[in-house]
Amino acid sequence: MSIASLRSPSPDTETDDEPHIEDNAPPPLAERTSDALAQCMLEAALTPALKRLLKARPRLVVIRTAEESSAGMLERYLSGQDRSTMVAAYTERQKIGGRYEPQGRTELDLLEKGRSVILISQDPERVLVPEALAGADAIITVPDPDLAIIRKTIRMVTGRPVRGLLPIDVEGLSIHDLTVAIRPGLSSRDCIFNLRRIANARQKQDEGDAPVPLEQLAMTRAASDWAFETLALMRHVTDGKVDASALRFACLEGPPGTGKTTIAAALARSAGYRLVSTSVGSWFADSGGHLGDVIRAARKFFDDIALSNDPVVGLLDEIDAIPDRASMDADDASWWTPVVTFLLTEIDRLRKLGKPILLIGATNHFDKLDKALIRPGRLEHKVSVLLPDFDDRRRMFAAYIGDRIDAGGIAALARLAVEATPAQIESWCRSANARTKTEDRPLELADLMNLIAPSNGRSPETDRGIAIHEAGHAVVAHTLNLPILEVSILGAGTMGGWVKPKLKDGVLTRGDVENLVTMVLAGRAADVTLGDGANSGAESDLEIANTVLRSAMLDLGLYGPLTTVQNIDPRHWNNGSLWTAIAAELDRLHDRAVRIVSRRRADIFRLVEILQVERVIIGDRLAEILEAGPTAEKPDKTDDAIEDHIPVAGRI
Structure with a gap:
């Protein structure tokens, strides 16, 4: 605690x-x-x-x-x-x-x-x-959960005393492992047996399995391109075809759980290099946080690499824990400067050795790194390890599941696993596999469906209302040629669902702004026109629409006066009519969304029915659904297609 x-x-x-x-x-x-x-x-x-x-x-x-x-x-x-x-x-x-x-x-x-x-x-x-x-x-x-918490949980679920449960029985188990092993209807002894079986399988896997080779690792395209190019270079260095100085030190950056450390370990295995790993956090945890002790802990890592007789991949995790000196005050700088200087000196030492060494940093916050750490010659190659897209997710599920679920089922899982990290996908697959093994039966699609998108307790009526709202966004966006990556009715926090547009850099015109706001207001338009009326689900949509129009009028000069908010009191913008102008545009564009929704009501209702079954629909599937239906009335000229960039997403 x-x-x-x-x-x-x-x-x-x-x-x-x-x-x-x-x-x-x-x-x-x-x-x-x-x-x-x-x-x-x-x-x-x-x-x-x-x-x-x-x-x-x-x-x-x-x-x-x-x-x-x-x-x-x-x-x-x-x-x-x-x-x-x-x-x-x-x-x-x-x-x-x-x-x-x-x-x-x-x-x-x-x-x-x-x-x-x-x-x-x-x-x-x-x-x-x-x-x-x-x-x-x-x-x-x-x-x-520790041993005491797990004991109490078993007692609450089974109603029976728990005897004989040991720390080794639950070592390394995840939350999903615990919920798979402890089930209503079983005795406490059965639950303990399940825990031991899963823990033993996990321990054998950790002890007996080497890291997955790079060739078997499911990665996003950007990470895969870098990894295999680097692997080829590492093999050339080993064969003596290329000098070791050709190896470029790199920094893997991206959200937690996207597989940065897994990629480094797989790269080392496939290249036949020894892996030496550490983290900045461990330097402090193992040393008590004293300056001299921290530097000694760091030196041990670099010495292990420098003195190795084998080719080495050095993994330095959590490097954002080393702060950027440019952002420090004087007191912090006096403590941190020796640590940062030592780190930079040691990286330079590895580079000058001329040995087959690949140093890889890993961080969740690349923007917080000291600029000297990522300059040429140090961790110079930035590799973004981001969340997988639909095709990436499909490959990852296929890698972990094999042919036990058909291609259609794999695609369904990939659609549902929107925003999932590779670590989450692996955890779902391992948990589902563990459950089917304990129950001695084949893996079924429902085993994974229940883990990825468990029931949120919403009624069918609520689900349908959310589907109407999100379908309104999606169909109006499609009508206006605003590309959509996915539309979903999966709940997330206070969101009942979402529509994710495709983003594209470029300048915004007034027409772009009006199409964007029309799409954002289309959820409420669908609620009013096809659902049970306006509701609080459009709260964030209205905030986005107001913000975009205010910015277009005050910052971008797309409406009326060219004065900006820095140079004029917004209360006096265009003779005090800012509020009136925004209100008028909101009403006009909402009416426009209502007209499109009314014209394409058949498409919206067809999309609603499919959303209630599939729950997540990606862009290609959305286009297939809408283009297969009855041809909608041609929008008037104000509804014509525009450039495919959208700065914000419409959400419920």
């Missing part, structure tokens, strides 16, 4: 009036393993003061989890406990207008309405808006 901060102090010595699971009293049986596990993990992290705080109104709590799957599990559990509290889990920033923006600002607006808010993330400092952490009444760290 680790409590990062608590801003609502209460003495912890007061009586805790929350229920506990006592060893000598049978607990109520849990209907779902994940709920029981979430409850036990949360109880282990809560002090009496924090439990009282969670009952207060309105409160803002941030929960930090050890992994992404824990965040989603806690969100489902807490959402079912108190309907008056807004609970949202976020594992990644949201891409808006070509930039990744932090999450949670919409939920914070509920505080002034008297609602309580709980935000959950495995990386809240990066994923959540700064106001969430600064204003939180408590920041609670919920660790991975």
Whole structure:
């Protein structure tokens, strides 16, 4: 248990009036393993003061989890406990207008309405808006389940005492492993047996399996191109055809879980190089954080590489933990400068040795790196290891599943796994395989479907309403020739679904802005025209539409006066008519969206029916659906196609 901060102090010595699971009293049986596990993990992290705080109104709590799957599990559990509290889990920033923006600002607006808010993330400092952490009444760290938590979970699920469970029985198991092994209807002994079997299989795999060779690793195209070009060069160096100085040190950058360390290990194996890995975080953890100890820990890593008689791949992870000296104040610079200088000197030393050495850095935050670290001659080659697209995801599922599920099933999984990292895809496949082995049956498509897109408890009527909204966005975008990458009715936090447009660099015209705003307002137009009427699901759409029009009028000079917001009080823009101008444009473009929705209602309803089944539809599939239907009436001239770039996405 680790409590990062608590801003609502209460003495912890007061009586805790929350229920506990006592060893000598049978607990109520849990209907779902994940709920029981979430409850036990949360109880282990809560002090009496924090439990009282969670009952207060309105409160803002941030929960930090050890992994992404824990965040989603806690969100489902807490959402079912108190309907008056807004609970949202976020594992990644949201891409808006070509930039990744932090999450949670919409939920914070509920505080002034008297609602309580709980935000959950495995990386809240990066994923959540700064106001969430600064204003939180408590920041609670919920660790991975330990032996005591797993025992309590088994007892809640089975209703029976747990005896004989040892640390080795649960070592290395993931959240998915636990929910696969611990099931309602089994005895506690059966659950322990399942845990041991999965742990033994995981241990044998870790001990007996070398890293996957590069040829068998599913990667995105950009990462694959770099990896195989580098592999060919490494083999030429080994064969003496090329001098070792030709090896370019690289920096792999991208979101967590995209496979940066896996790629480095696979590259080393395929090239026949020895892998030496470390992380900046381990230098501090292993040394106590004293300056001299940190440098000694770093020197051990570089010496291990420099003194090796074999070709070496050196992996330096978490390099963004070394701050950029340009952003430091004087006090920080006095401590960090020796560390940064030592690191740069050691990289230069490896380069000058003339040995077959490939040094690879890995980071989630490339923009935070010291510029001297990534200049030519050091970690000079930037390799983006990003989230896989549809084709990448399809290849990854096929690599882990083989021919046990047909091509159509693989494609369905790839559609559902939107925004999934390679690590998530691997975890889903391993968990599904483990479950079918424990049940001694073949792998089925539903095994993976239930892991990737579990039921969110929404009614069919709610699903249909969300599908109408998102189909409105998609069909209007298609009508206006605005390319769409995917449309989905999968829930994510407060979003019921989304439409993701294809982004393209370029200048914006007034026509581009009007087509964009029309597409953004099309969800509400579909609600009004084809659904049950306007609803709160269009809140973020309206915010986007207002922001885009305001920017077009005040910043881009696309409407009326050419004065910008820096040079004029917006209240006096065009004789004080800014609000009136935005309102008029919103009404006009909303009416335009309504006309397109009305003309293409048959296409929208056909897309709604398919969305309710497939839940995620990618761009090519969307075009296939819409072009196969009855030909829509030709839009008037204002609805003609435009350039295929969109700076923001329409979302429910």
